Amino acid sequence: xxxxxxxxxxxxxxxxxxxxxxxxxxxxxxxxxxxxxxxxxxxxxxxxxxxxxxxxxxxxxxxxxxxxxxxxxxxxxxxxxxxxxxxxxxxxxxxxxxxxxxxxxxxxxxxxxxxxxxxxxxxxxxxxxxxxxxxxxxxxxxxxxxxxxxxx
Amino acid sequence: xxxxxxxxxxxxxxxxxxxxxxxxxxxxxxxxxxxxxxxxxxxxxxxxxxxxxxxxxxxxxxxxxxxxxxxxxxxxxxxxxxxxxxxxxxxxxxxxxxxxxxxxxxxxxxxxxxxxxxxxxxxxxxxxxxxxxxxxxxxxxxxxxxxxxxxxxxxxxxxxxxxxxxxxxxxxxxxxxxxxxxxxxxxxxxxxxxxxxxxxxxxxxxxxxxxxxxxxxxxxxxxxxxxxxxxxxxxxxxxxxxxxxxxxxxxxxxxxxxxxxxxxxxxxxxxxxxxxxxxxxxxxxxxxxxxxxxxxxxxxxxxxxxxxxxxxxxxxxxxxxxxxxxxxxxxxxxxxxxxxxxxxxxxxxxxxxxxxxxxxxxxxxxxxxxxxxxxxxxxxxxxxxxxxx
Numbered sequence: 122x123x124x125x126x127x128x129x130x131x132x133x134x135x136x137x138x139x140x141x142x143x144x145x146x147x148x149x150x151x152x153x154x155x156x157x158x159x160x161x162x163x164x165x166x167x168x169x170x171x172x173x174x175x176x177x178x179x180x181x182x183x184x185x186x187x188x189x190x191x192x193x194x195x196x197x198x199x200x201x202x203x204x205x206x207x208x209x210x211x212x213x214x215x216x217x218x219x220x221x222x223x224x225x226x227x228x229x230x231x232x233x234x235x236x237x238x239x240x241x242x243x244x245x246x247x248x249x250x251x252x253x254x255x256x257x258x259x260x261x262x263x264x265x266x267x268x269x270x271x272x273x
Numbered sequence: 274x275x276x277x278x279x280x281x282x283x284x285x286x287x288x289x290x291x292x293x294x295x296x297x298x299x300x301x302x303x304x305x306x307x308x309x310x311x312x313x314x315x316x317x318x319x320x321x322x323x324x325x326x327x328x329x330x331x332x333x334x335x336x337x338x339x340x341x342x343x344x345x346x347x348x349x350x351x352x353x354x355x356x357x358x359x360x361x362x363x364x365x366x367x368x369x370x371x372x373x374x375x376x377x378x379x380x381x382x383x384x385x386x387x388x389x390x391x392x393x394x395x396x397x398x399x400x401x402x403x404x405x406x407x408x409x410x411x412x413x414x415x416x417x418x419x420x421x422x423x424x425x426x427x428x429x430x431x432x433x434x435x436x437x438x439x440x441x442x443x444x445x446x447x448x449x450x451x452x453x454x455x456x457x458x459x460x461x462x463x464x465x466x467x468x469x470x471x472x473x474x475x476x477x478x479x480x481x482x483x484x485x486x487x488x489x490x491x492x493x494x495x496x497x498x499x500x501x502x503x504x505x506x507x508x509x510x511x512x513x514x515x516x517x518x519x520x521x522x523x524x525x526x527x528x529x530x531x532x533x534x535x536x537x538x539x540x541x542x543x544x545x546x547x548x549x550x551x552x553x554x555x556x557x558x559x560x561x562x563x564x565x566x567x568x569x570x571x572x573x574x575x576x577x578x579x580x581x582x583x584x585x586x587x588x589x590x591x592x593x594x595x596x597x598x599x600x601x602x603x604x605x606x607x608x609x610x611x612x613x614x615x616x617x618x619x620x621x622x623x624x625x626x627x628x629x630x631x632x633x634x635x636x637x638x639x640x641x642x643x644x645x646x647x648x649x650x651x652x653x654x655x656x657x658x659x660x661x662x
Contacts, residue, residue, distance in 0.1 A: 129411045133401040163522030164408040170521035190429070190526060192421035193474040194413065197394065203418045205526070205649075212522025215650070217412050223474075228429045245411045 125219040127199035131241025137167045140179055142243040150234045150246050151179040152210055163212035184234030185209050185251065193223040206232055206248050220249040275511075275541045280366035281499035282507040282659065283376075284313030284492030285620040287598075287613075291456045291605060293486035294387045298330050299340045301382030301488045306341055309490035314502050315376065320492075322347040322374030324365055326357040328383045328488075328608040337380065347373040353516065353653020354645020355555060358491070358612035360655040363512035365493040375495045382488030383608025393417040393481055394472055409650065416557070417473035417481060419649040423526045424475050424560040430527055430575065433563065435475055437578035439466035441559040442479050442602050444586035449599025451628040456483045457603040480559040482601035482611065489613040491620075505624040510544070510638075511658035513537025518651035527575075529561075530654025531568035531642055538656035539570070544638060546570040549658070551622045551633045552593060553615035553641040556600045562586075565642050566593075569656070588631040597622065597631035612643035616657060623661040637661050 134142045141151050153165040157174035169177050191204035202218040218226060219237065232248040239245050286308030293301060302325075310317060323345045329337045333350040347368050351357060358381055365377035393416040399406050427433045443463055449455040461479065469479040499506055514537070515530035539545060546569060554562045563577035571593060572580035585591035598604045598618040601611040619639040621627045627636075638660050646652035 130396075132407040132411050134407060135402065135404065138407060160521070163519075164405060166404070190422040190426040192418040192425060192476075194394065194418055195474070196470060196472060197413075201413050203412055203414055203422065205422060213519070213524065214522060215409050215412055215414060228426065239411060247412075 122220070122222050123200070125201050125217065125221070127201050129237055129239040129245045131239040132243055132245060134243070138165060141165055144179075145236060145244050145246060148236050150182050150184045152182045152208065152212065153177050154180045161210045161212055163214045182234070183209055186232060186248070188218065188226070188228050188230045188232055189213050190228055191218060191226060193226070195223060202226065204248070217247040218249065219247050274370065276363060276366050276370070277510050277541050277543070278496065278508055279370035280493050280509050281496060282362065282491055282509065282616070282620050283494045283499050283502055283504060284309035284315065284490070285617045286312050287489045287605065287617045288382070288487040288607065289454045290487050291454065291485040292386055293384050296384065296486070298328070298382055298384060299337065301384065301486070302329060302337055302380045303341055305382060305488045305490035306378055306380050309378065309492050313492045313504060315492065317341065317343065319376050320378045321345055322365060322368055322377035324349050324361040324377055324379040326350060326361070326381065326610070327352040328381055328610060343378070345374065353514070353655065355557065355610035355612045356643030356645035356653045356655040357610065359616060359641055359643040359657045360514050360653070362491060362493055362509065362616060362657055363514070363655070366509050366512070369493065369495050375498060377493045379491045379493065380488065381490070381608055381610060381613040383610070384486035385609050386484050386486045405650065414650065415473075416647060417476055419647040420558040420560050421473035421476040423564065423648045426526045427560065427564065428475065431578065433578035435467055435477070436463050437582050438480055438559040438563060439463040440582045440584070441556070441562045441586065442466050444581070444584060444591070445556065445596050445600045445602040447587045448597045448631050449603035451630040452599045452604055455599040455604040456485055457599070476558055476560065482557050482606045483603065484609065485605050485607050487605060487607035489607060489617050491613070491616055506662040507620050507623045508660045508662050509657065510660045511538040511540070511542030511656070513541070513656045515654040516651065517654060526649055527564070529564050529568050529644055529648060530652060531565040531644065531656065534654040534656040535569040535642070538640070538658050542658040544658065548638055549640045550636050551597070551619065551639040552595045553619045553639070554595050555611055555615060555642055555644045556596060556602045557606070557611060557644065559602070561644055561648060562595070564648070565644060569640070569642060588633060594631070594633050597627050597633075610645065612645065612655065615641040615643055619659055623659055
């Protein structure tokens, strides 16, 4: 078991991602859904990458998924695990896996989101093995109705 | 209109240096331009088309056109990373076919080793307005782990092993021993690769390419001009390009853009993988080679591990000789962009000018393949099929 604590560089929001990072401060993790074609995409855009509709909304994610692939970086000054996680909602995103044992980590393993502080204003969503008894964060709610962001 | 037969590669030159602490980048561009012109038997003032990419200092082609004191009537600059120089050969042939120029110069140069900017395990800071940057940079995505994640998934789905990947480096090292300019000339074994440090699980240090200063240049010309020169004729038969990315979050990391780029090139060239006698395959990492070989159809998806094992890529030993200069894995990866040297070694093979120890007998049909950017996140892919007439 390794917490894989490290100093994460602060994400620099763009004009259309401010909502996501403000919500991250409250420990809430969102994806974007298109109301025109119904699809959920990652990374979040204003215009849907499938149909180019502007009718996209932020939807709070259950924050659960499975590891698609990963690479353990164990020789760096601050070791870390970079990974792609496939969310239960569909899309796959780049992230880090924390609070885990690199030697037993596996593709297909269930993970859930938590937030780690960065060196700046916004915390960063990372993932840990689901059911981790060492988790530092309570489980997020499983389903929250989609809502339109005020600044979107 | 197909690219088939519209233009020929008439000049090719690889800078002999791998460490250039006292050269400027512009000087390296000029030296490789001169080298390619000498190789073709042409002079600077014959050039009427100039092509470059983001390694060229200045705004697109303008600064290098001035530095070289060229008078082009057609210029172009594009950037799909290390694959760019294969696509520029195609773009030059297209410009020639459209009557926009007759003799096109393509240059590449850089000095990442001397500038100390290149380590494959360091995340790169980019312009924050690049839309993916905020979603990726905090996680420490870097070249080595980006490719490592593709290798890990390929292993998971197909049972590919580190030993099989190591064979790719071993084959490159067998070729590099004959190249006096190669950075790494020591013949390696599978055990050597596996004993090297695990820089990004499952990739070892010896799964990675070299970091070198230097460069290269190519000259592409109209068919009647090519026939008037004294060099062996190397005809462009087919070309293809692709950009593969995360597709809004729904993607498969076990294949690359080479699947699309290769299909286009083979359709242009009207040949099949079985017809190809030599391949230059972009080799930023061993996994890059394995995935592209599958995507191009040299073996079935998932069978790349078995295909590359036991020396099958070693010239004179295996069925598909690859990167006979030692490739990016052992010889040269100038400016961290290996596409230029991929074309150059393919041209050497087609001319019969590769080192005798690695020359493919009567090599008439060769393929060069590039992957630029990062395999796991987004990359450009370009394929070129060339024939000796």
